[in-house]
Amino acid sequence: MAAPRRRMGLEKIGLYDVGRAIGKGNFATVRIARHRIAKTKVAIKSIDVSALDRENLVKLEREVRIVKIIDHPHIAKSYEIMRVDNMLYIVSEYCMSGELYETLIEKGRVAEDVARNWFSETASAVSYLHSQGIVHRDLKAENILLGKNSKIKIIDFGFSNFQTGDQLLNTWCGSPPYAAPELLLGNSYDGMKADIWSMGVLLYILVTGGFPFPSDSVNKLKRSVLSGVVKIPYWVSVGMWPPFLEEGPGWNDVDLFFLECADFIRKMLVLNPGKRYSIQNVLQHRWMYIRNDAKKTQVQLLEAIPASSIDIRQQSSKLNPTIMMFMQQHGKWSEEQIIDAVLGRDFESPIFATYELLADKVKKGSLEGTGEEYPRRGSRGSILSGKANVDEQPLTPTISAHQLAQLNLSSPDCDSDDSSNSDLCDDSPLSSMEPNHDRQFGLPRGLEVFGNRFENRYVSIYCTQILNSLIFRRHTLCASEQLLSPNMMGQFPPPNLLLNNFMMNPIGFPPMPEGQAAEFPLPSLHPGLGTFPIADYSKMLPVPKSERRASAGETLLPTNIDLQQHLANLSANPASFPTVEEEGRSYLAKYGGKRNTVHCLGNQLGGGIQNPIPRYQRTPYAKAPPAERRSSWASPSLSAQQQTHLEKIFKDALQTNSDISRLHKEFKNLSHGCAQSQITNEGSSLACPQISITDEYNRQHNIAPSASSFDPVSIFQKNAQEVVFGQRPATAIGFSSTSFSGMSTPEQTTKPTDDRIKSCVTILPFDEVVHTLKSSLNSMKIPFQETHEVVPESESTEMRRLSLPSGVEIGVAVLPPEHKSHVEFAIINNDSPNSDFLCDQLISHLRYIDPTLISE
Numbered sequence: 001m002a003a004p005r006r007r008m009g010l011e012k013i014g015l016y017d018v019g020r021a022i023g024k025g026n027f028a029t030v031r032i033a034r035h036r037i038a039k040t041k042v043a044i045k046s047i048d049v050s051a052l053d054r055e056n057l058v059k060l061e062r063e064v065r066i067v068k069i070i071d072h073p074h075i076a077k078s079y080e081i082m083r084v085d086n087m088l089y090i091v092s093e094y095c096m097s098g099e100l101y102e103t104l105i106e107k108g109r110v111a112e113d114v115a116r117n118w119f120s121e122t123a124s125a126v127s128y129l130h131s132q133g134i135v136h137r138d139l140k141a142e143n144i145l146l147g148k149n150s151k152i153k154i155i156d157f158g159f160s161n162f163q164t165g166d167q168l169l170n171t172w173c174g175s176p177p178y179a180a181p182e183l184l185l186g187n188s189y190d191g192m193k194a195d196i197w198s199m200g201v202l203l204y205i206l207v208t209g210g211f212p213f214p215s216d217s218v219n220k221l222k223r224s225v226l227s228g229v230v231k232i233p234y235w236v237s238v239g240m241w242p243p244f245l246e247e248g249p250g251w252n253d254v255d256l257f258f259l260e261c262a263d264f265i266r267k268m269l270v271l272n273p274g275k276r277y278s279i280q281n282v283l284q285h286r287w288m289y290i291r292n293d294a295k296k297t298q299v300q301l302l303e304a305i306p307a308s309s310i311d312i313r314q315q316s317s318k319l320n321p322t323i324m325m326f327m328q329q330h331g332k333w334s335e336e337q338i339i340d341a342v343l344g345r346d347f348e349s350p351i352f353a354t355y356e357l358l359a360d361k362v363k364k365g366s367l368e369g370t371g372e373e374y375p376r377r378g379s380r381g382s383i384l385s386g387k388a389n390v391d392e393q394p395l396t397p398t399i400s401a402h403q404l405a406q407l408n409l410s411s412p413d414c415d416s417d418d419s420s421n422s423d424l425c426d427d428s429p430l431s432s433m434e435p436n437h438d439r440q441f442g443l444p445r446g447l448e449v450f451g452n453r454f455e456n457r458y459v460s461i462y463c464t465q466i467l468n469s470l471i472f473r474r475h476t477l478c479a480s481e482q483l484l485s486p487n488m489m490g491q492f493p494p495p496n497l498l499l500n501n502f503m504m505n506p507i508g509f510p511p512m513p514e515g516q517a518a519e520f521p522l523p524s525l526h527p528g529l530g531t532f533p534i535a536d537y538s539k540m541l542p543v544p545k546s547e548r549r550a551s552a553g554e555t556l557l558p559t560n561i562d563l564q565q566h567l568a569n570l571s572a573n574p575a576s577f578p579t580v581e582e583e584g585r586s587y588l589a590k591y592g593g594k595r596n597t598v599h600c601l602g603n604q605l606g607g608g609i610q611n612p613i614p615r616y617q618r619t620p621y622a623k624a625p626p627a628e629r630r631s632s633w634a635s636p637s638l639s640a641q642q643q644t645h646l647e648k649i650f651k652d653a654l655q656t657n658s659d660i661s662r663l664h665k666e667f668k669n670l671s672h673g674c675a676q677s678q679i680t681n682e683g684s685s686l687a688c689p690q691i692s693i694t695d696e697y698n699r700q701h702n703i704a705p706s707a708s709s710f711d712p713v714s715i716f717q718k719n720a721q722e723v724v725f726g727q728r729p730a731t732a733i734g735f736s737s738t739s740f741s742g743m744s745t746p747e748q749t750t751k752p753t754d755d756r757i758k759s760c761v762t763i764l765p766f767d768e769v770v771h772t773l774k775s776s777l778n779s780m781k782i783p784f785q786e787t788h789e790v791v792p793e794s795e796s797t798e799m800r801r802l803s804l805p806s807g808v809e810i811g812v813a814v815l816p817p818e819h820k821s822h823v824e825f826a827i828i829n830n831d832s833p834n835s836d837f838l839c840d841q842l843i844s845h846l847r848y849i850d851p852t853l854i855s856e
């Protein structure tokens, strides 16, 4: 094919006039273009093949292979593959409304009805892919575009692959915030289950406006994902079983009344891929069929898949005579050439693309009178071998001038108010009726008139470039290329250092064997990765101020858009978009007092909306047993006097509803002397004063946890780095604290200066926990010393301690009153940056066997 050339500043590639860039990926630039015969706008993804290494070339060819075979209404359709010099171009359907991600950024979370529509369209596309044995592996809001009428269109098959039967995949692909835990752990994985995890993240984002695992580094993300805790804000519908109904015969008829988005999300975000939903489960979940939309959604789901296959069947059985005629006139191709390329689905031929674009235009524009159709040749084989099998039906049916003219109209896209029109929609009779065919067809070229649009286009391109350069883009990572690109590798210690590190600490990251980049395992375990910033997703999506709660504070974002305004801007029926207040009120009216104990609905400290869900059920402390909750506490490094003083100021602030600047000031004074880095949450030294304030005070005093009540958590979260959220109190259960004395007591005071404690409770039997921990350590080649002890509190309870040379002490015991296995990880020696990871890894191994395991 001829090399691209420019005409009046507009680049020409094949039969396309190419305009401004509309997107950029790791290796690709996507530009808007217009097909000169069909006059349809398309997106052209261009990839400089010479810049790709062998592995990425393989991926690219796989992407090409896959886009050629997929065809689904909710997947952006590909029309043509062009190879010119070093460039490869993938021409696909142009999705005019851009990324779902950008829509969410702009408008914030969406109502569940809207989320349901988008999500079910996505699910139908994923179901189609999985049924074809294809996994996408990079599902994310940035790869989901909105086409005409806000229909979902999945794009970017750069990481997709074929997966058959029980086959597991190994390559680390995807975007960290959407990556399944098994990928984060570097395990082999089932790509289909990994897609479902990404869908869970997607649905979470749609209905909450935030990420389920907010973090600003891969390490933090990993820890958050592996903790297994998904905090879901109160406004997300919760499956609820009315107290008067027992589960039993007939209960299925009733459950449609109860919304279950939270349950649905959790089913997709199950750590254990074996227990995670499959796409079939997703399609069948009740939330997908809720209320008035039940019919519509079902229809959508049913329609989506067959529509596509019917389409394929129709296409293969008939060729449209109007289109054939039009192509013969405007493309000067012979009938034989057209039939051959179309039936052969020759993506590398401009003929096939032209036919498909025109056919889609006919479909969209409901071209009249196309009932008469060319009979299809018997088979491709017959075409290749001559005309023998061609039916003896007339090949030149009567086609009205009107029908041909209709094909010649601009694409419906060009009539939209899409701003990109100015780039590409030139509907002047000359250019439209006599398109500039590529030289290869040896056709006359129409006069190329752009007039004033020429200048405007440049202004527009220039502005777009500025905008593009300002927008912080998030890209997909792949273990061997993005996570460990040469640049990034440059930031790591040299390989021999890595090797030493690995030898010293086997959970470190092994050096990359030469030429085996693709097999690079466990990329996220490299300590260095923690230093790579990824987008701060926690600050990504705007949520109205009125909706911010301490509970969602970590997940949700500061806002600049008021939901009301957003709702007013939406053209859809506002009734389907209740405000958060309305949601809260109706939730309260329906369920208040039934399910959640709402301690006090009044707000003693001022007005503001009331949150029907008690704060302790939605804060990071939700899991803490009541005994561990307190109105405030200060670490033992504060003197008793200082502590009393702080608590007094805190209580004063509560009673007088005054601000807490005094408390802050006081606290700052106490913190004085600690380096800033020491008083932040991450890596804090427990030697510094720390305060953890919970809502217990509010709860005890029947103060409604509302936006305008005194809300130490959110105030501190906003203003003070010093608060250690969810920090355990200074005393810990069991043997947790230290092995220095060689003795453990149930209530032994931790050594505040050197202990870091993680603990979890599991229903697994003691022996199984010990066995799992030991075999995990063995498989990681981490030596340990095992000691048997008896928990003093209960003579009969055995305790096992595993001591690691890196200074991690692991204790396991079954403790009363629950008689569940308690596991404590005490990091005695903070020198090893990997100790934290190791503990998280071990916890996640346990969680694989017991998904109900609770981290404390």
Ligand SMILES: Nc1ncnc2c1ncn2[C@@H]1O[C@H](COP(=O)(O)OP(=O)(O)OP(=O)(O)O)[C@@H](O)[C@H]1O
Pocket (backbone or CB within 6 Å): 022, 023, 024, 025, 026, 027, 028, 029, 030, 043, 045, 076, 092, 093, 094, 095, 096, 098, 099, 138, 142, 143, 145, 155, 156, 157, 158, 474, 475, 476
């Ligand atoms: N068909 C399309 N219509 C409109 N915009 C598109 C289309 N295809 C891609 N884009 C835009 O271009 C961006 C990059 O495209 P794409 O994701 O295919 O590239 P990529 O190199 O694979 O990206 P990444 O490296 O992030 O995975 C998309 O996020 C989207 O904004």
